[in-house]
Amino acid sequence: MTDTVAQVGQQSGELGVIDELVSYARENLSVDQRDVDWTRNRLLEYFSEHSESLSELAQSGDISGAALNDDAVMGILSAPPSRVEELFAIMREERGSTAAMQWLFDYCVANGYVKKRQLDRNIRYVSNGLIVTINTAKPEFKTMRNAASGNAVDSSFAQCTICRENEGLAARGKRTLRTVDVALAGDSFFWQFSPYGYFRQHGICVNQEHTPMHVDRRTFEHLLAFVQQFPEYFLGCNAALPRIGGSVLAHDHYQGGGELMPMQSAPAWKSFALPSEPDVRVEIIGWPATALRVLSADTDALVRVCERIRTAWADYDNDSLDIHSHDEQGERQSSVAPIARILPADRAGEPPLYEMSLILRNNAVSEQYPLGVFHAHPEYFFIKQEPIGLIEAMGLFVLPGRLVSQLDALERALADGTALPEQISDFELAWNEVRAQLSGNESADGVRRIVRDEVGSICRRILGNIAVFPQFADTERFLRDLGCRSLQQSV
Numbered sequence: 001m002t003d004t005v006a007q008v009g010q011q012s013g014e015l016g017v018i019d020e021l022v023s024y025a026r027e028n029l030s031v032d033q034r035d036v037d038w039t040r041n042r043l044l045e046y047f048s049e050h051s052e053s054l055s056e057l058a059q060s061g062d063i064s065g066a067a068l069n070d071d072a073v074m075g076i077l078s079a080p081p082s083r084v085e086e087l088f089a090i091m092r093e094e095r096g097s098t099a100a101m102q103w104l105f106d107y108c109v110a111n112g113y114v115k116k117r118q119l120d121r122n123i124r125y126v127s128n129g130l131i132v133t134i135n136t137a138k139p140e141f142k143t144m145r146n147a148a149s150g151n152a153v154d155s156s157f158a159q160c161t162i163c164r165e166n167e168g169l170a171a172r173g174k175r176t177l178r179t180v181d182v183a184l185a186g187d188s189f190f191w192q193f194s195p196y197g198y199f200r201q202h203g204i205c206v207n208q209e210h211t212p213m214h215v216d217r218r219t220f221e222h223l224l225a226f227v228q229q230f231p232e233y234f235l236g237c238n239a240a241l242p243r244i245g246g247s248v249l250a251h252d253h254y255q256g257g258g259e260l261m262p263m264q265s266a267p268a269w270k271s272f273a274l275p276s277e278p279d280v281r282v283e284i285i286g287w288p289a290t291a292l293r294v295l296s297a298d299t300d301a302l303v304r305v306c307e308r309i310r311t312a313w314a315d316y317d318n319d320s321l322d323i324h325s326h327d328e329q330g331e332r333q334s335s336v337a338p339i340a341r342i343l344p345a346d347r348a349g350e351p352p353l354y355e356m357s358l359i360l361r362n363n364a365v366s367e368q369y370p371l372g373v374f375h376a377h378p379e380y381f382f383i384k385q386e387p388i389g390l391i392e393a394m395g396l397f398v399l400p401g402r403l404v405s406q407l408d409a410l411e412r413a414l415a416d417g418t419a420l421p422e423q424i425s426d427f428e429l430a431w432n433e434v435r436a437q438l439s440g441n442e443s444a445d446g447v448r449r450i451v452r453d454e455v456g457s458i459c460r461r462i463l464g465n466i467a468v469f470p471q472f473a474d475t476e477r478f479l480r481d482l483g484c485r486s487l488q489q490s491v
């Protein structure tokens with residue numbers, strides 16, 4: 001160890017780096033004074049084997065900022081999971097769950113797990129009643145490296161990328177991952193923030209057990225239990241079907257965060273109630289995807305009605321609309337994506353009003369749409385080809401990073417009056433629609449505004465693609481078959 005210190009110490013500038021990192025950990029990562037020497041010595045040991053990393057930090061103008069991208073260094077600087085859990089619990093006890101979540105989020109930004117600096121550079125705007133983001137935070141090369149290292153992991157420890165055993169796992173770049181326990185209606189879950197979150201405090205609530213995704217009565221109970229504990233968050237669950245968003249179907253988990261999604265503020269098209277459940281209101285949301293909103297102050301009644309809708313939808317068939325509840329092999333291909341929240345007090349008053357949104361999803365294919373009838377259709381693949389998951393169905397689109405340069409090329413050609421560039425020839429639909437709106441006198445900014453609106457308009461049409469009922473009247477028929485009766489006005 002003496003040799004190590006001597007070697008590193010040869011360059012006193014580099015020792016300064018270590019001092020700065022240790023004081024950063026003291027100030028931002030809750031490293032106790034008692035652990036300062038220990039932390040410094042672990043850094044010395046690490047840098048004795050990774051001198052290139054130390055020189056890079058020494059040369060950067062912003063040591064702490066540069067270190068945020070170094071999972072190994074930040075892993076050493078971060079407090080152990082037990083300490084983070086303990087501080088979260090203390091914060092929750094003393095200042096409430098909202099403050100505790102804010103503290104944990106800030107912690108995960110400060111230790112580099114949440115890539116906030118990159119995320120803040122993402123393009124994000126509102127158009128056509130949707131939030132459109134272009135996520136460039138996740139660099140392609142990193143994805144490849146992560147994918148390669150992920151394959152190399154001994155699967156006996158962490159069976160998938162969201163198992164809790166990933167906490168500290170170097171091979172997956174998770175040395176800075178910190179999670180906290182959350183109990184949901186008697187079941188054990190944990191919460192973690194997403195490194196590449198798409199919205200305010202985006203995170204996932206994960207089952208302690210590596211057990212498959214599913215949506216049933218317990219799901220509704222879990223989601224409601226979560227928002228009761230974290231009333232400023234929503235929490236939802238992807239429909240447990242392949243190609244419908246849940247990228248990790250093998251491990252039960254929910255998604256949520258602290259931002260209102262466009263669908264949640266969309267007005268009701270019409271309101272209904274079941275005669276047997278007068279305390280529960282069912283609304284058809286005025287939204288391009290097929291979505292219901294179930295509202296009640298009574299969570300038991302709310303769960304009963306949601307379960308009734310879920311089971312009815314799971315077996316609903318309609319040849320004329322291409323809705324097939326089961327595929328040719330007899331596998332289920334209908335499910336709901338539920339999202340819970342508590343309505344803000346100004347709308348709800350006392351007692352609090354609980355809301356469960358239910359997005360009806362179906363995975364049927366047809367001759368015309370072999371990749372899925374209720375998925376993004378091929379004419380829009382140039383904007384988005386990936387599955388439309390929960391968050392996008394709620395109106396926040398996460399578009400691929402390639403669009404930055406592609407839209408740039410599109411805008412330049414439109415502004416210069418040249419032809420559609422060869423490398424984006426698949427953008428012809430957008431090209432024609434934007435050109436029809438141009439007067440020829442637009443500034444570059446003006447062209448950009450129109451192009452961005454075009455992208456928003458296509459995203460809205462994609463939401464129309466995933467609608468299982470093309471007309472609200474079809475959704476109304478489904479509810480009436482269930483026994484729902486329309487309400488004159490809101491209750």
Ligand SMILES: [Zn+2]
Pocket residue numbers: 158159160161162163164209210211250251
């Ligand atoms: Zn797992």
